[in-house]
Amino acid sequence: MILRTLRLPAWILLALLVCAGHAPAQARRPLAVAVGGAATGWRPLVRVQGVLDDGALRDALDSGLPLRFHFQVELWEKSLLDRLVGTHRVRLAVMQDPLEGSYTLSVGRSEQRLGSLREVEEAVEGAFASSLRPTTRGRFYYLAVLEIETLSLSDLEELQRWLRGEAGPAVQGRRSVGRAVESGLRRAFVRIIGLPERKYEARSPTFSPR
Amino acid sequence: MRSTPLLTLATLLLALGVPAAAQEREAPAARADTLIREDLPPEVAEEIVAFFNDPRTLHFSGRTRIPGERSVSGDVAVLGGPLVIAGRVEGRVVVINGSVELLPGAVVDGDLTVVGGEVTGLEGARVGGEVVTYSERLRYSHRGDHIVRRDRYRHGEREERDRDGLRRGQGSLTVSGGDYNRVEGLPVYFGPTVETGGSNPFRIRALAVYRTEEGPFLRTERWGHDVTAEQFFGGHRSFRVGAGVFSLVAPIEAWHLSDTENSLSTFLFHRDFRDHYERKGWKAFATLEPRGTPWSLTAEFRSEKHRSLPVGDPWSVFNNGDAWRPQPLVGEGRLNSVVGRAELDTRNDPDDPATGWLVRGEVEHAVDSDLERPAAFRVTLDTPPGFIPVPALEYGAFTRGLLDVRRYNRINADSRLNLRLLVGGALDGVLPPQRQHALGGEGSLPGYSLFQFDCGARFERLALRVPALGEETESFVPAYGCDRFALLQAEYRGRFDFHFDWRGHGWDDEDDEEDDDWNDGRSWDADLDWVLFMDAGRGWAGRRGRGEETAVDAGVGLLLDEFGVYAAIPLRQGGGVNLFVRLGSRF
Secondary structure (H helix, E strand, O other): OOEOOOOHHHHHHHHHHHHHHHHHHHOOOOEEEEEOOHHHOOOEEEEEOOHHHOHHHHHHHHOOOOEEEEEEEEEEEOOOOEEEEEEEEEEEEEEEOOOOOOEEEEEOOEEEEEOOHHHHHHHHHHHOOOOOOOOOOOOEEEEEEEEEEEOOHHHHHHHHHHHOOOOOOOOOOOOOHHHHHHHHHHHHHHHHOOOOEEEEEEEOOOEOOO | OOOOHHHHHHHHHHHOHHHHHHOOOOOOOOOOOEEEEOOOOHHHHHHHHHHHHOOOOEEEEOOEEEOOOOEEEOOEEEEOOOEEEOOEEEOOEEEEOOOEEEOOOOEEOOOEEEEOOOEEOHHHOEEOOOEEEEOOOOOEEEEOOEEEEOOOOOOOOHHHHHHHHHHHOEEEEEEEEOOOEOOOEOEEEEEEEEEOOOOOOEEEEEEEEEEOOOOOOOOHHHEEEEEEEEEEEOOOOOEEEEEEEEEEEEEOOOOOOOHHHHHHHHHHHOOOOOOEEEEEEEEEEEEEOOOOOOEEEEEEEEEEEEEOOOOOOOOOOOOOOOOOOOEEOOOEEEEEEEEEEEEEEOOOOOOOOOOEEEEEEEEEEEEEEOOEEOOEEEEOOOOOOOEEEEOOEEOOOOEEEEEEEEEEEEEEOOEEEEEEEEEEEEEEOOOOHHHOEOEOEOOOEOOOOOOOEOOOOOOOEEEOOOOOOOOOOOEEEOOOOEOEEEEEEEEEEEEEEEEEEOOOOOOOOOOOOOOOOOOOOOEEEEEEEEEEEEEEEEEEOHHHOOOOOOEEEEEEEEEEOOEEEEEEEEOOOOOOEEEEEEOOOOO
16 A cells, blocks of 8 residues: 555654643543432533643733633433534633632623632532533433633733623624634634643533422 | 744734634534523413413512422523422423522423523532523513513614624724635735624724735735625624625635645645635625524625745745745636535534534536636756746636535544535536646545546646746746545544543443442543544646546544544555544544
8 A cells, every 4th residue: 555645754753742732631531420319300510620630721820810611511412423412611710819829700891709629619510510411311321521711911802892792703704803812813823822721522422300 | 034923923813813703613512401691582481471471371579489399380480580499280380570499309291491590509409491581681571460561672772782792883993813824825804894783783894914925025016905794684783795805825625624724834834725815806796694593694796816836936835945846827818607515514613523413515517717727838858948938818708516524423431423515516617727626645645645546637737937047947837636526435433531530430331330439539531532534636638638537545644623633545546655634634
């Protein structure tokens, strides 16, 4: 067999670069989703444990950089082709007060002051609570995705807009192209200087509401 | 080499931010049971007021508590709040300008709607319907027992709104790189974007383009522009009309690979997967994109001039000394055309879709065209090469279409079946090269070489002029591809879920008996997707000559997030394995 377009050194270099960016995402999974059972209406129970034990994320927080959390849990019904029943999305941000050492958890326009990282994790877990649940009989499962992104300080204004749900696509005209390009450049800068980002996925066991 | 490599590299890195921004797309509204909105739409405000004024609704005002042992039958409206629910409400709940705290065990059988506040305690409560919160407060006044919505802009607030609108308007200066290619090198875009505030903003973007290739430093060939002005109507940015003038180098086909992939391939490996031509002219368009719907429609009129462009000599990391692949000669001259575009996007996640449709269609009708391939010289293979005159080739009016239909399906939690049908080409007339289609290569049929199915477009070389003695021949290929094509792509994606758990109980298989344990042993996971794919494609030449046989290839790939390493092999016409890398999903 002929490896027609194999350019080994370059591809290996590229692969290493890309994998280096993703390697931390392979760490111990801090996101878990279980099914609450009949007593809770078969809602998803999301647990976030040790997400802020990640040294890189904690360093970013300690440096005063905000962490942006984007959480999504989907309810799927099993069939020949699985059917998406519903989606619940939550976005929030965590920042550290450099003087007091306390943390601020922002969801929408509301803010919560917290004293420790453990409290932050508990609050984040609470914010992820969803009333998503199956309303028909069948076999279901939940899929959850948590993306954490470190933002540069210049992203703060955008962060506020994002939390208020104002971020929209530039390509479809619902957002300033200039803003989007600026945002893209800032993000490219964030990538280049190596600020951490993480993506975690979890799924529940299949369950059948009775 | 005419450009500075380090400058080019730095600007290319900046340019990579642009696709990232362009991809920052809000997911289409999937069914969500909890909705948090910033603004309070007028129609919702009216419904809230009507709900409150309904004589069947139970009214409360100020701090309100429903004790744990208490069950309230019927709809409940609270003005001010906060509302604390420990018991049960057998109906809908609306809280106006206040928050709701749900204590553990609280039950709301119907919808829970909060205006100007928030909901806490959802995790320990049960809400039978939708939970919707609007951060914006409701502006109202009392009329006896009723409330009346106050128009936000009455009572002399118009000026305030105007000032607010101007305040919320924004301007920015854009400096960014475009797509690195073998014609322009790196196009650098810079210029202002100004947008007024309000729900119907006016936006103008005026970008100049400086190209690191093409012509002497200060000559006009180095410069281009892209100026677009748009006015939104109807609120919510659902409808807009606009016009623009442009002078750009455009790819003939851009769907094979992403901009980032093609830029990197050109910059790193001296492989530009696209062919390009110059477009200069103006356009006027109208776009309808109702908010919250998955579809959009665009109608556009274009009046433009096209021109063939030779390859430049941009720098690349590897194989920099190699010759670049020649460009095609395109139909040159004026083209006035009407274009209609439609899109339907029901994907659950545009970046990583697991279910839904993406359908894109485009039809272009040339209402007036004097495009012609210029007279040229056929370059013989002799040494030194001979030059045989070839007359100009006229292209008349034409109508063409392109339809891209994709379906994403989740088979189970770990696997997906994705399908794509792409068809396009002439509906009437003969297409000029810049509207033709070519198949083959990593972006379409990866088992085959780049543009292997081009209906003989690259069979020979043409030159626009006979070179002087000792001068290198600036050669072109006579066309780009086929008049019509069809491509079917299918892929099955699965997941290797490497799970190492030294406490001995990992994640249950999905078909195991029901288990709501946490499975929380300390463990290490590595999620690696795999993909099996197959493609089939064919091109037709129309009246121009030979068509192509149906090509079929198959392959496998390993994906780490968006980064994928693939191997493809042709199943017809023979050939070896092609090992390649993609930086995003294939479609």
